[in-house]
Amino acid sequence: MTILFIITGALLVVSFIANKQKTLEGLKKGALQFLKLLPTLLSVIILVSIAMYFIPEKMLIKYFGDQAGVLGYLSASLVGSVSLIPGFISYPLAGMLVESGVGYGVIALFITTLKMVGIMTIPLEAKYFGMKVTLQRNALSLIGAIVIGIIMAVFFAVT
Amino acid sequence: MLRELKKYRFDLTVIVLFAGLIGISYLAEWTTGQQLVETTFWRFLKEMLTILPCMFILIGLFDVWIPREKIEKHVGRGSGIKGIALMILLAVTQVGPLYAAFPVAHLLWKKGCSLRNIFVYVGTFSAAKIPMLTFEIGFLGITFSVLRLILTIPVFILIAIIMERYLRNKKYAIRSPDDS
Secondary structure: OHHHHHHHHHHHHHHHHHOHHHHHHHHHHHHHHHHHHHHHHHHHHHHHHHHHHOOOHHHHHHHHOOOOOHHHHHHHHHHHHHOOOOHHHHHHHHHHHHHOOOOHHHHHHHHHHHHHOOOOOHHHHHHHHOHHHHHHHHHHHHHHHHHHHHHHHHHHHHO | OHHHHHHOHHHHHHHHHHHHHHHHHHHOOOHHHHHHHHHHHHHHHHHHHHHHHHHHHHHHHHHHHOOHHHHHHHHOOOOHHHHHHHHHHHHHOOOOOHHHHHHHHHHHHHOOOOHHHHHHHHHHHHHOOHHHHHHHHHHHOHHHHHHHHHHHHHHHHHHHHHHHHHHOOOOOOOOOOOOO
16 A cells, blocks of 8 residues: 555656646546545445355355355355455455355355446446446456366365 | 536535434434544545645646646557556555546547557556555565456456457546536
């Protein structure tokens, strides 16, 4: 995070020295885009935090660790697709799940859907890609995540 | 102005209701509401308010400084494997959640980047960021991380190729909320 501030700050200073007018124009463009996105962003974040608050970790362990297999994969892809957990929380959580016996395939599926499939952020994504393409991208990513999860599971089962 | 607000009708309703919920939680000392605000909501808000302003500053600067011809030449149509490699290099150094990739996708589109490369960017942006990989290796081990990457990158390049093929002759355009 700090590195992002440093890079942004440094580039801003360099840009300002090189051309004040151009820099201001760029800042204006950026700010305008940010402001137009803000209401949708806020409402998505509100809905996500309400949903996340009601999904306790114990429930994840119970469903992901399902020995029958299919339920574990299904719940991992469902939770991964719906939720929006930042990496610094999802990785410790995944580590904890592995320690409580959840398979690596399920974890891979959970991590990949978490990153690539965003059901909650569909309204946001649709503002850029359009609804149809957004749904297609999410569906393809889900299929891709399942393929990755299965291969990982097989790999860890044979080694 | 009124038409502008109408576009955000749903979002504004959610925001107003949630603001009401916060108010009630603190006035009536409702702990569930307070916890929700202080833990989950605050965490997301912090992430959004730190990363996104930087992102949009960088997007704005990129927009005014980098000429369209440069982007078109290196990552435009017909840029091949080199274009894909450049997109992956650009994507892995970034930070931020998936939704931070969409404004960048629009900017790249405007500057003439090919659709395939944009979807490669969106894919690797969320799956293979270097700062997050260090985290992943720490908690899940290097074998897991390396294997996941080896599988993820080709899968998402394939998805990007499929998306481009599908959209090729459809007059598709990536929009932005400030287009109107």
